[in-house]
Structure formats: C-alpha cells, structure tokens
Amino acid sequence: MAARAARGGHHGVSIEDVAEAAGVSTATVSRAVRGLPRVSETTRQRILQVAAELGYVASSAASGLATGRTRTIGVLAPYVDRWFFYKALEGVERELHQEGYNLSLFSLDSRTRERQRTFTKTMVAKHIDALLVLCMALSMEEIDELRRLDIPLVAVGGPVEGCPSVGIDDVKAAALATRHLLELGHRDIGILHGQDDDDDLNFKVPALRVDGFRAELERHGVPFRPEWEVNGNFTLASGAEAFDELWARPGPKPSALMCASDEMAMGVVLQARRHGVRVPEDLSVIGIDDHEFSSVMGLTTVGQDPVDQARSGTRMLLDELTGKTGAVRDVGAGFELILRSTTAAPAAR
Amino acid sequence: MAARAARGGHHGVSIEDVAEAAGVSTATVSRAVRGLPRVSETTRQRILQVAAELGYVASSAASGLATGRTRTIGVLAPYVDRWFFYKALEGVERELHQEGYNLSLFSLDSRTRERQRTFTKTMVAKHIDALLVLCMALSMEEIDELRRLDIPLVAVGGPVEGCPSVGIDDVKAAALATRHLLELGHRDIGILHGQDDDDDLNFKVPALRVDGFRAELERHGVPFRPEWEVNGNFTLASGAEAFDELWARPGPKPSALMCASDEMAMGVVLQARRHGVRVPEDLSVIGIDDHEFSSVMGLTTVGQDPVDQARSGTRMLLDELTGKTGAVRDVGAGFELILRSTTAAPAAR
DNA sequence: TTGAAAGCGCTAACAT
DNA sequence: ATGTTAGCGCTTTCAA
Numbered sequence: 001m002a003a004r005a006a007r008g009g010h011h012g013v014s015i016e017d018v019a020e021a022a023g024v025s026t027a028t029v030s031r032a033v034r035g036l037p038r039v040s041e042t043t044r045q046r047i048l049q050v051a052a053e054l055g056y057v058a059s060s061a062a063s064g065l066a067t068g069r070t071r072t073i074g075v076l077a078p079y080v081d082r083w084f085f086y087k088a089l090e091g092v093e094r095e096l097h098q099e100g101y102n103l104s105l106f107s108l109d110s111r112t113r114e115r116q117r118t119f120t121k122t123m124v125a126k127h128i129d130a131l132l133v134l135c136m137a138l139s140m141e142e143i144d145e146l147r148r149l150d151i152p153l154v155a156v157g158g159p160v161e162g163c164p165s166v167g168i169d170d171v172k173a174a175a176l177a178t179r180h181l182l183e184l185g186h187r188d189i190g191i192l193h194g195q196d197d198d199d200d201l202n203f204k205v206p207a208l209r210v211d212g213f214r215a216e217l218e219r220h221g222v223p224f225r226p227e228w229e230v231n232g233n234f235t236l237a238s239g240a241e242a243f244d245e246l247w248a249r250p251g252p253k254p255s256a257l258m259c260a261s262d263e264m265a266m267g268v269v270l271q272a273r274r275h276g277v278r279v280p281e282d283l284s285v286i287g288i289d290d291h292e293f294s295s296v297m298g299l300t301t302v303g304q305d306p307v308d309q310a311r312s313g314t315r316m317l318l319d320e321l322t323g324k325t326g327a328v329r330d331v332g333a334g335f336e337l338i339l340r341s342t343t344a345a346p347a348a349r
Numbered sequence: 350m351a352a353r354a355a356r357g358g359h360h361g362v363s364i365e366d367v368a369e370a371a372g373v374s375t376a377t378v379s380r381a382v383r384g385l386p387r388v389s390e391t392t393r394q395r396i397l398q399v400a401a402e403l404g405y406v407a408s409s410a411a412s413g414l415a416t417g418r419t420r421t422i423g424v425l426a427p428y429v430d431r432w433f434f435y436k437a438l439e440g441v442e443r444e445l446h447q448e449g450y451n452l453s454l455f456s457l458d459s460r461t462r463e464r465q466r467t468f469t470k471t472m473v474a475k476h477i478d479a480l481l482v483l484c485m486a487l488s489m490e491e492i493d494e495l496r497r498l499d500i501p502l503v504a505v506g507g508p509v510e511g512c513p514s515v516g517i518d519d520v521k522a523a524a525l526a527t528r529h530l531l532e533l534g535h536r537d538i539g540i541l542h543g544q545d546d547d548d549d550l551n552f553k554v555p556a557l558r559v560d561g562f563r564a565e566l567e568r569h570g571v572p573f574r575p576e577w578e579v580n581g582n583f584t585l586a587s588g589a590e591a592f593d594e595l596w597a598r599p600g601p602k603p604s605a606l607m608c609a610s611d612e613m614a615m616g617v618v619l620q621a622r623r624h625g626v627r628v629p630e631d632l633s634v635i636g637i638d639d640h641e642f643s644s645v646m647g648l649t650t651v652g653q654d655p656v657d658q659a660r661s662g663t664r665m666l667l668d669e670l671t672g673k674t675g676a677v678r679d680v681g682a683g684f685e686l687i688l689r690s691t692t693a694a695p696a697a698r
Numbered sequence: 699t700t701g702a703a704a705g706c707g708c709t710a711a712c713a714t
Numbered sequence: 715a716t717g718t719t720a721g722c723g724c725t726t727t728c729a730a
Contacts (some may be wrong), residue, residue, distance in 0.1 A: 014723055025701045029726060038699060055583075060476045061419065062723035064410035065706045072453070072476070080442060081641075093429060093456040102476065107442040127409045127421070127451065128550040160570075209446045241647045270645050293642070294431075296589045296619050339681070363707055374717045379709060389715060411707035414722045 013056045033058065054060040062234065064127075072102035073317055074128035078136045079105050083291050084157055084265060085305050088134050091310030099318055104128055108136070130317040132310070133160055135167070137203030154328050156313040157306060158205045166313045166331040168304045173335045174212030174258070177286045177302045180337055181256045182220045186284060187215065187344045190228030190254035192242045192264050209288065211261045228254045232245040232264045239267020247275065255283065255346040262294050262301050264286035267344055269297065280344035290338055296339040303328055309333045362405045371399040382407065387522045399621045413476075422666055423477035429456050430613060430666035431583065432640050433506055433655050437483050440659030448667055453477055456629045457485070479666040480511055481577045481659070486514070486552030490674055501669040503677050504583070505662040506655060507554045515662045515680040517653045519554055522684045523561030526635045526651045530605045535633060538566065539577030539603035539612035541591045541613050558609045558637065577603045581613045588616020596624065604632065604695040611636035611643050611650050618646065629693035639687055658661055 018033075019026045024047060031039045032047040033056075039047075050056075064070045075092055076086045089105070104127060120180075131146065135157030143161050146153060155165035181189050189327050191213050194206035214224050230246055232238035239259065247253065257329030259265035265287030269279050277283050287294065312331060321325035368375045373392065380388045381396040382405075388396075399405075413419045424441055426434045438454070445452050453476060480495065484506030487495075492510050495502060530538050540562050543555035563573050579595055581587035588608065596602065608614035614636030618628050626632050636643065639652030658664035661680060668676035 012723090015725095026724075027702080027726075028700060031700090037701060043699080057475070059414070061410045061413035062706090063725070065408070065414050065708085066723080066725040068706075079439070080429075081439045086438075087428045089435075089454075090428070090430045090456065093454060097456070103454045105442060105454050107439065107446070108557065109650075126406065175478075178729055213722075236642050236645050267645055273726095274647075293585050293615075296585050296616055298623075312644045362707095365707075376710080376718080380716090383709095387715060392715080408707055411722090414724085415709040417722075443701090494703080535725055620707075638705070 001314040008107060008211045011055045012175070014054070017049065017225035018051050018056045020045045020056055023052060037203040040165070043086065051059050052155060059239075065139075069321075070102075070127050071100065072104050072128055073314070074104045074106055074131045075134060076108060076131060076136060077134040079107060080105070082237055083261075083289065085134055087306035088156055092132060092314045095311045095314040095318070100319070130154075130322055132156060132313050132317060133163065134310075135203075135205060136160070138202035152317050152328050154313045154317055156309050158203065164316075164328045164330050166293035166309050166316070166333055168309075168333045168335040170208035171215065173204065173288055173302050173304070174209035174260070175216040175335055176212075176335070177258050177288055178216035180286060180300070180339075180343065181219075181258060181284060182216065182222065184256070184284065184343060186256040187222050188225070188228070188252070188254045188256070188346070189222070190225065191232070191247060192230045192232050192257055192268065193229045194260050194264075205295050206260060209323075212248035213258055228257075232260070232267075233259045234263055236263045236270075240271040241288045242269040243275075245266045247277070253283075257285050258341070259285065259287045262289035262291035262299060264341070265299055265301065266297050267297065278341050279309060281347060284343040284346070286343050288335075294338075295340070300340045300343040301338050302335050303338045304333060304335045362403045364407065367396065367400050367403055367405045370403060371396045405553065418478050418670075419451075419476050421453050421477055422455045422663070423455060423480045424483060425455045425457060425480060425485060426483040427457060429454070432610075432638065434483055436655035437505055437659035440656035441481060442475065442665045444660045444663040444667070450667070478670055479503075480660050481505060481666060482512065483659075484554060485509070486554075501666050501677050503662045503666055505658050507509045507552065513665075513677045513679050515658050515665070515682055517658075517682045517684040519557035520561035520564065522637055522653070523558035523609070523652050524565040525561075525684070525686055526607050526637055527562045527565035528569075528686075529649070529692065530607060530633060530635060531571065533605070533633065533692060535605040536571050537574070537577070537601070537603045537695070538571070538607060539574065539579070539595060539618065541579045541581050541588065541608040543583050543609050543613075544580045552688075555609060562607055571608075574603070576600060577606075581609070581616075583610045583612055583614040585612045585619075588613035589620040590616075592617045592620040592624075598627070598664070604631075605692070606632060606634050606695055607619045608634065608636045609641035611638040611648060613648065614648055614691070615640070615642060615646050618648065628691050630696060631694040633695070635667045635692050637684075643687075644689070649689045649692040650687050651684050653682060 015026045015029050018027045024043065028039060029047055030045065031052060032044045073096060075089060079085050080089060092101055101347045130152040133155045136301040138160060147181065152324050153163050155163050159165050192209065193210050217224050227249060231244045242264065257268055259268060268285050272283055274278050281283055285300040287299055290301050294301055316328045356458050364375045368378045373396065377388060377392065378396055381393045382400060422445060424438060429438060442452055479501040482504045487509060502512050504512050506516045508514050530608050536578050540559065542559050566573050576598060579591040581591045591613065606617055608617060614634050618634050621632055622630050628634055636648055636650040643650055665677045
C-alpha cells in the first residue's frame with residue numbers, strides 16, 4: 001500500500017519512531033504524551049524529551065480512528081461576513097483552541113441550495129464530535145438530519161426546533177427597545193425588521209422581534225401601524241433602503257423607528273441625515289445588537305454579546321463531550337438597553 | 350479493543366456493512382462511492398443504492414489514515430471579527446465547500462502568546478492538507494515552523510516571508526489614494542496608518558501603505574508632515590480617536606487625510622462631523638478597502654476584494670494538491686479608486 | 699510500570 | 715470488473 005511510505009515518509013515521525021528512540025513500547029509513548037497515568041515520571045520525561053527532539057505530533061487521523069473522537073467541533077453558519085456570525089465565530093474559536101480543540105467551519109447560505117447533500121456528505125463524515133449551529137434558517141428535514149448525527153448539538157443566537165439553544169429572549173429584547181421609545185413619549189413608531197425568508201425555514205428571530213414590538217405597543221395602548229412596517233435583511237444597505245421606502249410612502253411619518261439590528265438602524269440614521277431628517281430631533285432610532293460601530297455612531301440600542309453566547313454554547317458542548325451529560329441545555333443570554341444619542345422625546349407636533 | 354464497538358456501534362455503518370449488504374468486497378464499495386473507474390455501472394448503482402439506504406458515510410479518519418490526506422485545508426488568521434478577515438474567510442469557505450473540502454479555522458491573535466505551541470500541537474497535527482495564511486504578523490520562527498509543515502502554503506492579503514502570496518500592491522494602492530488627494534489640489538495631507546505592532550513580527554502592510562503615501566507625496570514635491578501622522582489599528586474606534594488626537598495637536602490642520610483602512614476613515618468622518626468639521630468641505634477623507642458600509646457612508650476609497658483574493662489563493666492550494674505543481678505563486682490582486690463624497694478640492698485658505 | 703497485540707475503517711497494490 | 719490483503723498510526727485491553 002504505502003500511501004505515506006510512497007510519499008517518502010518525509011515528515012512521518014510516528015509514535016513508533018519515538019518508542020524506538022526512547023527504548024519503550026508505543027503503548028508507553030501513547031500514555032506518556034497524553035499525560036495518562038501508569039507511566040513512571042522518569043520514563044515520561046525521557047519520552048517527552050525524545051518526542052520533542054524528533055518533533056513528534058500524533059496523527060489525528062490515526063487517533064481519531066482508534067478512539068472514535070476527532071477533537072474538532074463543527075460550526076454551522078449561514079454567513080460569516082455578518083456581525084452576529086463573525087462575532088460568534090470568534091467566541092467559539094477562543095473557547096475551543098484554549099482546550100486544544102479544532103474548529104471546522106461550514107457556511108451554508110441560501111445560495112447553496114444543494115445543501116441537503118453537503119450536510120451529510122461532508123460534515124456527518126465523522127470529523128466532528130459536536131456541532132454548534134449559529135442562528136440559521138433550517139428546514140425540518142435538515143434539522144432532523146442534524147439530530148440523526150447523534151452528536152451533541154447546540155444552537156446559538158436563535159432557537160432551532162428541538163435543540164437546546166443559548167441566546168437572548170428576542171421578544172423581550174424587542175419589547176425593551178420599544179418600551180424605551182414609548183417611555184420617551186413616542187406614539188408614532190415604525191418597525192424595520194428582518195425578513196422571514198422562506199416560511200418553510202425554521203428561522204424565527206425576525207418574527208419574534210416583531211412580536212415583542214407589537215406586544216409592547218399593545219401593552220401601552222398604542223396602535224400598530226402597518227404602513228410603518230418595513231422589511232430589511234439585517235444589513236446597513238437594507239436599512240438605508242428601508243428609510244427611503246418609508247419616506248417615499250404617502251402619509252405621515254413615524255417619529256421613531258425600532259430596528260431589528262444595529263446595522264439596519266445605522267443605515268436608517270445615515271440615510272435620514274443625508275435627506276435632512278435630523279436624528280433624534282425629527283426621528284428617533286433604536287437598534288438591537290450593539291455592533292462595534294454603534295458607540296461611535298452614537299446609536300441607542302439593546303445590546304447583546306454574541307462572543308459570550310458562543311463561548312457559553314461551546315463550553316456546554318465541550319462539557320457534554322467530557323462526560324457531563326445534561327451540560328447542553330437552554331440558556332438565556334443577557335441584553336441591556338444602551339442609551340446613546342439617536343433617541344429623544346418626540347418633537348411637539 | 351473496541352473503542353467504537355464499545356460505544357455500541359450505534360452509528361457505525363462501515364464500508365464492510367455496505368459491502369456485505371451489496372454482496373461485494375469493500376474494495377469495490379470504496380471504488381464505487383468515490384466514483385473511481387473499474388466498477389461496472391450496474392454494480393455501482395446497486396452499491397450506491399445500498400449505501401444510501403444504510404446511510405453510509407465514509408469515516409474521514411480512516412480514509413485520512415489510509416491516504417495521508419484529510420481533505421481539509423487550514424486557515425490561519427489573527428482575527429475573524431475584522432473586515433478583511435471575515436470577508437476572506439467567506440471566500441475560502443465558498444471555494445472549498447464547492448470542492449467538498451473542509452475548512453479548519455485557526456485564529457491566533459496577539460493575546461494568544463502561547464502561540465508557538467498551538468502552532469505545532471494542533472495544526473501540524475496532520476489534519477490539514479494545505480494552509481492559507483491571512484495577512485498575519487508572524488515571527489520568523491513561526492514562519493519557519495509553517496514551512497516545515499511541508500504542505501502547500503499561501504498568504505492572502507499581505508506578504509509573508511518566503512511564501513507565495515496573493516494580495517494588492519499596498520504601496521501602489523496607497524499611492525493611488527494619495528494621488529487622488531493631490532490631484533484634487535491638496536497639499537496639506539495627513540495619514541492615519543495601522544501600527545507596526547511589534548517589530549519582530551513580520552507584518553508589513555501598514556508600513557507599505559505609508560511608503561506608498563510618502564513616495565507619492567515626494568513625487569509631487571509635497572513635504573511629508575510628521576505632525577499629521579497618526580497611528581491607528583484599522584478599527585472604526587481608532588479612526589475616531591485618531592481624529593481627536595490630530596485635532597488636539599497644536600498648529601494648523603491638514604485639509605485631507607489618507608487612511609489605511611475604510612474603517613478608520615469612517616471613524617474619522619463620523620468624529621469630524623460630530624465636531625463640526627465638515628467632510629469634504631473642511632476635510633477630505635479617503636480610505637482603502639471598500640468596506641460594505643462605505644457606499645452608504647459615501648466614503649471615497651481604493652477598493653479591493655478580499656473574497657476574491659481568498660478564493661484565488663484557495664484555488665491555487667487546491668490545484669497544487671491535485672498535482673498541478675507550481676500552481677501556488679505570487680499573484681497581484683486588483684484595486685481601484687472609487688469616487689464618492691468624502692473628498693473634494695480643498696477650500697481656499 | 700511496562701509491553702504485546704488486536705483492532706479502528708479505509709485504501710491501494712496485486713492478483714484473479 | 716472484482717476480490718484479497720496488507721497496512722496507515724494510533725489506542726486499549728490484557729498479560730507480565
């Protein structure tokens with residue numbers, strides 16, 4: 001056979017090489033390098049020494065094959081170039097490498113409509129011990145497929161049917177943002193929310209935030225105004241477009257806008273100012289997230305911490321893998337109102 | 350022994366199971382599922398059918414061990430939550446999954462000062478067939494270590510000593526931005542650049558952009574003014590701080606500022622406006638990158654495309670792995686001046 | 699405390 | 715076109 005051998009064995013310092021050089025068996029080397037008991041301290045030192053000299057590093061394929069574990073966890077995300085996702089990714093990365101685990105990234109956006117296959121083909125391919133799903137629109141079949149993987153699963157940043165998740169309570173967060181506007185005295189409040197994509201996709205976040213918004217309005221006896229509802233896609237550009245759309249519609253304008261993401265909120269603020277609509281004098285704007293640009297922009301928002309959410313999700317996965325069954329469970333993440341300068345009491349009309 | 354067996358074999362549909370069910374040998378199954386020749390079409394269909402029914406997926410550990418290949422490539426990045434990096438990551442991801450490869454992410458920021466170990470320990474651990482380095486500050490020892498990996502290597506977004514790289518010509522890009530300011534008539538031009546981190550780290554991008562800036566100034570006979578030079582770290586916040594610092598210094602102010610990144614440029618624009626300094630009337634600002642926020646912000650910039658650069662780097666790696674030696678080489682990426690509304694001729698003084 | 703040896707699931711000669 | 719077989723490099727009983 002000789003796959004590697006044929007390649008000249010140029011870089012193949014194997015456990016056997018170490019064993020030979022140290023004058024012990026491979027079993028002992030294995031115990032020694034993994035810090036297992038049943039090796040005398042002197043032997044261990046000698047082995048470690050030799051291993052270092054030879055530049056030995058265990059083959060993950062081999063140990064993976066022998067143990068059935070890969071020491072890598074997968075992260076499934078719809079995008080990696082959007083705020084919540086790259087922040088969360090950073091969090092997973094940090095938690096993981098600290099434990100010597102590897103991170104395997106799977107990005108499945110809606111473009112990739114041949115997802116079904118990708119799913120099983122590549123990831124199930126047993127190279128991951130656990131999977132962290134970042135707030136994704138998933139069909140029920142896809143969710144089922146994930147569950148069939150039979151590995152620890154956790155969702156971060158949005159609920160996934162039948163899978164423990166860590167994230168903020170979107171209804172409450174949206175309600176908090178809305179309440180701030182109401183308490184300022186606003187009654188003419190519009191909403192810029194994310195879109196519900198395809199309905200068959202199990203992605204609830206946008207709808208939950210709208211729910212929180214409407215509930216809070218109702219609680220204060222303020223009517224929901226459909227003509228002030230606009231659809232965005234969480235990006236800055238869509239926020240700017242939303243402003244244009246709203247202002248192009250006939251009729252009175254809202255005095256405040258609650259946006260489902262900071263990026264959209266910033267788009268609104270920028271576009272509003274460009275069109276001579278003063279923020280917050282003429283229009284109050286509040287977002288959700290606390291994007292790293294928000295403080296410089298002076299954006300009032302309901303902040304959340306994706307890095308932390310991801311770390312916590314990762315930790316649960318890791319714990320589960322190290323035997324602590326029940327480690328993975330639903331966890332509510334924190335969020336708080338951050339007052340800055342894009343909201344103020346409405347001008348007298 | 351029975352690692353897997355002990356686990357109950359609950360999810361272990363092995364090649365042997367398929368072979369048995371299909372009434373052929375494992376060798377034939379292997380050929381069939383991998384689409385190799387030397388299998389009759391009818392047999393192949395039958396095997397594929399059976400494999401699908403059983404939900405068979407090859408163990409990557411096993412095939413990796415047998416072939417010496419893992420079908421995953423590594424990406425080494427200092428951050429994942431910064432523009433260039435998450436964009437590039439998106440590019441790598443897209444190119445890779447399209448080919449059925451996996452992406453293993455290693456994020457090594459400066460915080461992680463126990464990098465040395467992480468390097469060899471985890472990544473060299475033979476789970477990657479090739480490595481793409483995203484514009485990182487690396488020490489010479491680290492670079493050497495990477496080279497010793499003896500796998501295809503490519504850098505994206507910045508030169509890495511002794512390693513082919515794809516990216517823009519930073520000197521020329523900075524010169525282009527500077528020239529635009531000069532041609533507008535500016536003579537009092539400041540620069541906001543990235544910092545050179547530790548000097549022992551091989552991270553040239555900031556310095557190259559300064560070089561381009563100074564060279565272009567010189568070419569036009571305009572003096573370089575050290576009092577208008579500020580240090581940033583590529584982020585929006587650092588751009589805002591830089592503006593404050595510059596405006597706090599005694600003496601005359603520049604009429605234009607060339608920023609080494611769009612994020613910093615936006616920070617400057619936002620902070621300037623907040624302090625009543627009009628852009629571009631009082632101050633022209635140009636960036637480098639073409640961040641997704643730049644068009645809405647109206648920021649004039651020299652645009653580059655990290656997604657594309659990353660895809661191209663990835664493709665070279667993949668080509669190299671499929672036998673096309675020499676596929677990995679230095680490639681210059683495109684960049685272009687994008688005129689928007691943060692630059693204008695200087696006001697008469 | 700240490701070693702021998704049997705796999706883990708797959709691939710690749712080599713034979714048929 | 716298909717089967718046999720010997721590993722790939724590690725882990726893990728089990729015995730010493």
